[in-house]
Amino acid sequence: MLEAIKGYLSTNTTPGEAGSMFWATIYILIITIGISLAVICMNWLERKILAHMQIRLGPMRVGPHGLLQPFADALKLLIKEDIIPHDADKLVFWSAPVVVTMTSFTTFLVVPFGRTHAVTDLNIGILFMLGVSSLGVLGIIMAGWSSNSHYPLMGSLRSSAQMVSYEIAMGLAIVSAVLMTSLQTGTGTLSMIGIVDAQNAQQTWFIFKFFPLGLIAFGVFAIAMIAETNRAPFDLPEAESELVAGFHTEYSGFRWSLFFLAEYAAMLAVSSIAVTLWLGGWMRPFPNWLSGSAWNLAFSFVPALSLFVLAGMCLLGALRMPRIPQMRIQTVGLATFGSLLGFVGLVLLLPGVRERIQDIFWFVAKVAFFMYLYIWYRGTFPRYRFDQLMKVGWKVLLPTGLGVLIATAIWGLLPQLSTAILGVSQ
Amino acid sequence: MSLTPLLRKIFLVDLIKGLKVTFHYQSPSEAITEQYPLERPIVYERFRGQPRLNSNPDSGESLCIVCNLCALACPEQLIVVKGERNPATKRKEVVSWTYDLSRCMFCGLCAEACSTDALELTQDYEMALYSREGMILDQAALECGQEPVRYAK
């Protein structure tokens, strides 16, 4: 058994390519659990970070510094009464959250956490992700329609109109990144692992390629992905202070939590696209500028170090807790959590684990940075009105995306064009 | 459009300025939340809170001389004072003294009107009770004040 695992871990292919259903299932399980854990973390992080930006503390009582708050919320949602509107279309009502959740989760099949750490490496990877996330829009329309109430219907129509319009801008930005993959080898690739390999081969992250075109394409995608996931400043369909309360008005309890899960999974998915396409996927920072085995060794300590930093913060927090009997259980809990993190950090120091965890750690760190940006934008910006939102999508992002695409194409072809022109003129 | 506003618009300068403000407030030292009941807010000396009937510190007698000025001054007429003249000391003594806390708006007119220093609005603000009847305070409750349940030592 152990040899089978060791034997598998030393292979160089993804389970999809190797045709191994067993390992593919294991990877899918790990990814599903991972996304759920990530959503739980995001819930806590969002509440705490947003609270600190608003000079308040956020949850502090449910568990030390509110660490058990997501679990309390999940438990509350599970035991809530399941209300179905009277004349709702029951089958569609039931299946709408299922559709939205399943599409968000399915996009993770091709997300590469490392060179071989994806469930499968489809050679149309990015197209698959884009297509499946578009199916999520169908789920939103189903939710609005089946609620049999005109507020959710209007909300879902607005939400879907917004998502569809920003998908176009996203698509154009993605195409310009994909174009860049064909520069060295002459053949481009839509596969996610292939895109990161192309960045590796060309020795530059695509965000810096053809400066400033890569940056502008990244910017267009970064704005479009926020609108795609209905987050601030584009969250009018979900906002509470508007008349229309959004497509998930009539959903309560577990069904609503599925929508919530799907929204955060979609945020993670589009952030993964951004990371893979422009930020070098799983590659560590400065792979060429600071190259060599010494630098590799230095960077390999970063995962363990970051976990030690987190553990240190927990233990410091435990030290700072008021020393009264009512708070003792929270202090002990926080100290235990901190020691657990420290223990995981120690595990990450082991040489065998250190190499293997590199790719996954850098990928997750970059996606986490994007999640932080989401929370930061929510805390800072006011909301766009719906017509202004559509104006930004169609009149600003679409022309910019087109322009970047054409400019990238011309710049990419410049060597061939110039030899053709100069060659002829000579 | 001249160059600087155009550049400001393209490089999203206004949005980045806003992001800087919220970023700088994130440090936990800026948080102004007081975690009640672990940290109780400080109230200042003139705070108009729970009323109290003062007594003479030496003799323990109530300072109230039943002049009825507080009852006349109260906008809600929630003070009812009954007294009778004690022929020995030739002063009026309190028989019953009722204060309806549920209707009180803590305006302080009664404490202003009191001719001795008997009635005073103290700095106590934890006055929650489970029933309306408990809010009609009699003389004993007014003299010793309220003892709220403390959740932290």
Add this chain to the structure above:
Amino acid sequence: MTDTKDRTAYLDLDTKDETFLDATELVINMGPQHPSTHGVLRVILKLDGEKVLGTECVIGYLHRGVEKIGENRTYAMFNPYVDRMDYVASVSNGLGYCETVEKLLNVEAPPRAQYLRVILTELCRIASHQVWLGTHALDIGALTPLFYCFRDREEILKIFEKYCGARLTTHAFRIGGCLYEAYDGFEQDCKKFCDFFLPKLDEYEELLTTNRIWVERTKGVGILKPEDCIALGVTGPVLRASGVKWDLRKRQPYESYKDFDFDVPTGQNGDTYDRYLVRIEEMRQAVRIIRQASDRLPQGPIMAKVPKVIKPAVGEVYHSIEAPKGELGYFIVSDGSTQPYRVRVRPPSFVNLQALDKMVRGLLVADVVAVIGTLDIVLGEVDR
């Protein structure tokens, strides 16, 4: 069913009222319980798709009969009730009432009391505008300015608490002057607050004034022309943002406002953005006044010679002040007894709210919320 009665004929507006019910229109109720209606206000909107064709406000959910109560209390006893009308800016309510009764009695508060009153009223103006800024930004979607504004308001409420004992329903002034003497360190506290507050105001401007999303949401939204303002009786920052330079502190100076040097900011277009700029500038001018007043606080008595039992002569008086929300007026009719015959309050929010219909015609639903926010209404005042 068509309802063709022209319900707004008395307003003399320039556009014909076309808000009769039609099958193609949608009538939506922005009910009393709503996150953005600043209290229990019910707005019935007639929409054509997303465009607003007309509105009708239903008020009275917070009516407590304050004016009726006034007929059954003595003049001094009615003072605490007045704070509870505009509960966000209770000090200015008290100021208006005390001044009106003093006008009826023909007494004037001594200079020290007047300066104290001005300092507290200007602090109250800043506090009221902070609530406005926080809630208005929250309605438009910016979640954080609310908390920053309430932090500044905390400092002001601390000063109120130190001075008179209560944070919100202050009952700070008495008829004839002030009851409470300025506590030790009052002037230092006010100056410290001014030094603390001005950089914060710059921060709010950084967060909002040039932010393109904010500008797009507020520029050109809810335009009110100066003629309409005057016709509807709108006062306060709403009037000044439309371009009319009318501030009761300058036009009919009361208290000791003549002694201070401050500007009255006005806008040009009368849209939401201008009202925002006018109120921010008003806060800066209020800081100026507080600084001048705390520097020059005169010594002396704080209470004028007022009889113990206040029994004004038979007569009536109307006196108004520049409250943070507009012209707050009191009309008191005295019949010679210790209790007034009639106390009528002219609340600024009530009159400003009537401009809502004029401002939202033709706007989208999302703008109605912004316009209600920019009018700065407090339902305690509207309903009394």
